[in-house]
Amino acid sequence: MSDALVSARGLEKRFGDFAAVAGVDFEVYRGEAFGFLGPNGAGKSSTMRMVGATSGRSAGELTVLGLDPADRGPEIRARLGVVPQEDNLDLELSVADNLFVYGRYFGIGRKELRQRIEGLLEFARLSERAGDRVDNLSGGLKRRLTIARALVNEPQLILLDEPTTGLDPQARHLLWDRLYSLKHEGVTLVLTTHYMEEAEQLCDRLVVMDKGTIIAQGSPRELVERYVTREVLEFRFRPGEAPGTQTVLPLSNGLVTRAEGVADRLLLYTDEGDKAAETLISSGLSPLSHLVRRASLEDVFLTLTGRALTD
Amino acid sequence: MQVPPALRPLCYFWVQFVRTWKGDVSTTFFTPLLFLASIGAGLGSLVGHGRPLASLGGENYVSFVAPALLATTAMQVAIARATYEVFGYCNFWTGAYRSMQASPISTGQIVTGQLTWIAARVLLASALYLCVSAIFGAVHSPAAAADLVVGPLVGLAFGAPIAAYAVTVRHDQPFTIIFRLVMMPLFLFSGTFFPLSQLPAALRYLAYALPLWHGVALSRDLYYGRVDVLADLGHALYLVAVTLAGALVARATFEKRLAR
Numbered sequence: 001m002s003d004a005l006v007s008a009r010g011l012e013k014r015f016g017d018f019a020a021v022a023g024v025d026f027e028v029y030r031g032e033a034f035g036f037l038g039p040n041g042a043g044k045s046s047t048m049r050m051v052g053a054t055s056g057r058s059a060g061e062l063t064v065l066g067l068d069p070a071d072r073g074p075e076i077r078a079r080l081g082v083v084p085q086e087d088n089l090d091l092e093l094s095v096a097d098n099l100f101v102y103g104r105y106f107g108i109g110r111k112e113l114r115q116r117i118e119g120l121l122e123f124a125r126l127s128e129r130a131g132d133r134v135d136n137l138s139g140g141l142k143r144r145l146t147i148a149r150a151l152v153n154e155p156q157l158i159l160l161d162e163p164t165t166g167l168d169p170q171a172r173h174l175l176w177d178r179l180y181s182l183k184h185e186g187v188t189l190v191l192t193t194h195y196m197e198e199a200e201q202l203c204d205r206l207v208v209m210d211k212g213t214i215i216a217q218g219s220p221r222e223l224v225e226r227y228v229t230r231e232v233l234e235f236r237f238r239p240g241e242a243p244g245t246q247t248v249l250p251l252s253n254g255l256v257t258r259a260e261g262v263a264d265r266l267l268l269y270t271d272e273g274d275k276a277a278e279t280l281i282s283s284g285l286s287p288l289s290h291l292v293r294r295a296s297l298e299d300v301f302l303t304l305t306g307r308a309l310t311d
Numbered sequence: 312m313q314v315p316p317a318l319r320p321l322c323y324f325w326v327q328f329v330r331t332w333k334g335d336v337s338t339t340f341f342t343p344l345l346f347l348a349s350i351g352a353g354l355g356s357l358v359g360h361g362r363p364l365a366s367l368g369g370e371n372y373v374s375f376v377a378p379a380l381l382a383t384t385a386m387q388v389a390i391a392r393a394t395y396e397v398f399g400y401c402n403f404w405t406g407a408y409r410s411m412q413a414s415p416i417s418t419g420q421i422v423t424g425q426l427t428w429i430a431a432r433v434l435l436a437s438a439l440y441l442c443v444s445a446i447f448g449a450v451h452s453p454a455a456a457a458d459l460v461v462g463p464l465v466g467l468a469f470g471a472p473i474a475a476y477a478v479t480v481r482h483d484q485p486f487t488i489i490f491r492l493v494m495m496p497l498f499l500f501s502g503t504f505f506p507l508s509q510l511p512a513a514l515r516y517l518a519y520a521l522p523l524w525h526g527v528a529l530s531r532d533l534y535y536g537r538v539d540v541l542a543d544l545g546h547a548l549y550l551v552a553v554t555l556a557g558a559l560v561a562r563a564t565f566e567k568r569l570a571r
Contacts, residue, residue, distance in 0.1 A: 052413065054412050054413060054569075055570060056570070073417065074316070074415040074416075074417055075415070077413060077414055077415050078414075078415040080413075082413040084409065084413070086406075087406075088406025088407075088409040088410050089406070089410075090323075090406070090407065090410075092327075092330070093326060093327075093330070097326055100322075100326075101322055101323045101326055101410075102410060102414070104314070104319055104322040104323075105319050105320075105322075105323075105410070105411055105414035105415070105416055106414050106415060107313040107314055107316070107319065107415070109313075153414075
């Protein structure tokens with residue numbers, strides 16, 4: 001028997017004529033952090049809701065924790081932790097009451113639940129705010145509470161739909177830190193994100209989704225190696241003055257293998273960024289500024305779709 | 312022992328209730344109390360000089376109005392829960408149903424839990440109201456205790472179909488129409504303040520067709536201890552039928568709404 005906690009074959013979700021998820025195959029293995037990377041509307045959330053056994057599939061096969069969500073939904077949900085895209089916490093209740101009520105939905109006894117809540121508050125670094133109304137928490141704290149809440153039934157698998165969207169960098173790093181520690185404890189994580197940095201930080205393996213289909217999969221490093229060069233040279237030009245990619249490529253002496261224009265920026269894929277910059281500038285190109293950076297999943301997405309990942 | 316999934320939503324409703332019960336008491340308790348005092352006792356002292364009248368089934372006015380107000384209170388409490396509360400719980404600002412949905416609780420069980428809670432709130436209001444009307448001397452038989460079942464039943468006959476509707480709306484304006492064009496006329500014209508025989512035939516049959524009059528008639532028989540088994544069984548079965556039909560529709564509309 002394979003160790004796949006989630007397994008999908010030809011999975012589809014249609015709303016009328018529109019296919020939100022148009023036949024995807026993937027497997028999530030025990031103990032890994034698995035990501036769905038893609039822009040808004042790629043079908044990530046629809047996929048997550050099917051895996052979370054709250055939304056039925058239109059076609060294909062799906063097993064979660066070895067069970068079919070179509071007829072074993074309650075059993076699956078009893079063993080899942082779900083962090084939805086929008087915090088559906090009760091803003092008028094206290095932090096502790098939110099955890100308590102949610103725990104009761106899972107049929108956890110009062111005494112046991114009180115003990116668990118203490119541990120969860122500690123985990124989320126919210127012990128001191130236990131009695132505060134959720135209304136008064138910052139976005140980052142609300143997210144941490146939502147994650148703590150998803151852990152109340154001690155799940156083997158946690159689904160996180162865009163866990164850090166809308167958070168400031170500091171809150172995001174704190175959240176990543178909490179997710180690392182969960183992963184370290186052996187919990188399997190499935191998350192969606194449109195931040196390539198998040199996918200790189202957290203995911204062992206990921207699939208890139210666009211328009212309801214999977215367009216690439218692998219580890220972040222594999223994807224970068226397969227689809228883009230080691231480095232990216234970025235040139236910024238005055239508005240309207242960026243030269244076409246076809247005029248730039250021949251000037252680079254073969255150092256640049258591919259070029260993408262994004263507004264007034266030119267992204268040049270190369271294994272030797274500094275040398276390419278020197279060559280191009282000495283051959284007459286005059287950008288406002290330039291920088292050399294490591295290639296990222298953002299570049300993978302751009303290469304695969306010709307569009308940027310975030311807006 | 313684990314709480315069955317269909318009753319687990321009650322934990323949430325209870326926590327909310329504990330937080331807000333003081334505000335609720337005004338609608339579920341003081342309003343009927345004020346009506347009983349002003350219309351029942353006050354206006355009632357003018358009707359036949361407060362003495363029993365044959366046209367009121369041999370009762371004085373306060374005894375005529377009191378059992379009917381139990382049924383109207385049941386309706387009002389249930390409609391208030393089934394409109395704004397249900398609407399709020401299914402939309403994102405509290406997200407209660409969404410949270411339940413992520414747990415082992417099924418959508419059908421969410422409906423059962425919600426309707427059970429509405430029935431419990433009506434039960435509480437009915438119990439309080441029974442005590443008050445006893446103080447006004449309007450309870451003439453221990454059979455009135457059966458109103459602790461009739462009240463919630465009247466509540467569900469309104470609560471179930473209206474909850475079914477409330478999850479389908481995008482804005483809460485239609486609820487104002489329910490309050491003004493459904494609840495208010497029923498409150499006034501279901502044999503509450505004067506016998507139904509005073510109404511033109513068309514309106515009378517309309518009142519017979521809607522649940523409140525059945526609740527009013529049932530509650531009167533119990534308050535007076537004059538149970539007519541066949542007629543009262545008919546009233547009760549009618550209320551049960553409307554409740555079950557409403558609950559079935561609610562299950563379908565909740566599933567449709569929460570599947571998104």
